[in-house]
Amino acid sequence: xxxxxxxxxxxxxxxxKATLTKVIGELDGVSGVEVDLGSGxxxxxxxxxxxxxxxxxxxxxxxxxxxxRV
Numbered sequence: 001x002x003x004x005x006x007x008x009x010x011x012x013x014x015x016x017k018a019t020l021t022k023v024i025g026e027l028d029g030v031s032g033v034e035v036d037l038g039s040g041x042x043x044x045x046x047x048x049x050x051x052x053x054x055x056x057x058x059x060x061x062x063x064x065x066x067x068x069r070v
Contacts (some may be wrong), residue, residue, distance in 0.1 A: 001031060004050050005043045010064040012037065023062045027054060041070055 011017065017035040020042055024033045032045035042059075044050050056066040 001045050001047060002049055003032075003043050003045045005041050005070040006052075006055065006059075007040055007067045007070050008042050008059055008064050009040060009067055011035065011040060016064070019062050020059065020064065023058045024055060027058060042066075 008020065011020065017037055020035050021033045024030060024042065024044060027050075029046045029048055030044055030050065031047065032043075034043040034045075036042075044055060052066075052069070059066040
């Protein structure tokens with residue numbers, strides 16, 4: 001399964017990690033989400049390449065900012 005890593009700003013605690021894991025994990029085609037608070041990276045795994053726009057929208061709606069792919 002392909003994995004794509006994004007840089008996300010605004011994450012600082014366990015609540016941030018749980019929120020992003022939930023909102024991104026609910027998107028169609030996403031099978032796994034790994035949030036690394038220390039690096040500010042979120043890795044999304046799925047059956048196909050994720051749609052960056054859909055991921056960015058979910059992150060923004062959760063109150064964070066996707067700043068690009070890593």
